[in-house]
């Protein structure tokens with residue numbers, strides 16, 4: 001039976017000081033080599049491209065709504081860059097989850113970025129998962145899982161291999177006080193996961209072997225929220 005997995009691909013994996021072609025190739029080959037009965041929705045973040053533009057424009061006094069629009073454009077550039085490495089994927093980046101859901105009936109790989117101001121691509125990925133009935137979302141990100149506390153500040157912090165939605169939400173709330181780039185997932189996305197019972201893998205996306213293992217059901221390597 002056909003199954004769809006949604007991946008939120010952290011922008012920092014794709015867009016570093018330049019575009020990380022080596023990573024994009026590696027990630028694409030994991031997807032292309034996955035079992036043929038699997039389809040994917042991939043939502044790409046903005047990474048350094050978004051960050052440099054947003055920082056410069058914020059310093060110049062540009063308002064937050066426009067900064068979000070700038071970020072969204074960056075995510076769409078990264079999405080288009082990724083889709084050009086995947087056969088059987090859309091080459092026009094959808095601007096809404098609706099449109100992406102329609103494309104997912106045509107293509108094996110549906111690639112998109114952000115949609116509108118006020119949230120991040122984690123939320124877009126979760127909305128897409130909910131919309132197309134995917135019951136697994138992989139958050140391939142810059143942290144390697146969910147910790148009981150911020151491991152950079154608290155040496156007693158432990159990584160949780162399994163946790164429930166409410167615990168994840170509680171940790172995300174406490175992390176979001178003074179948030180930096182290392183929050184494991186956005187709060188809205190977690191609330192959507194909870195209401196639709198979507199299983200979430202939080203994994204260090206820089207290690208594509210871990211992503212492949214999750215896709216193949218042969219390992220976890222991060223944290224599972226369910």
Ligand code: UTP
Pocket residue numbers: 010011012044045046047048050067068069070071072075113114115116117118119120121122124181
């Ligand atoms: P990201 O989803 O990459 O944000 O979108 P992030 O989580 O802050 O960054 P990384 O990927 O983990 O490093 C980049 C920016 O684009 C805007 C926001 O300003 C966000 O910070 N954005 C993105 C939106 O406003 N709406 C969207 O749907 C997506």
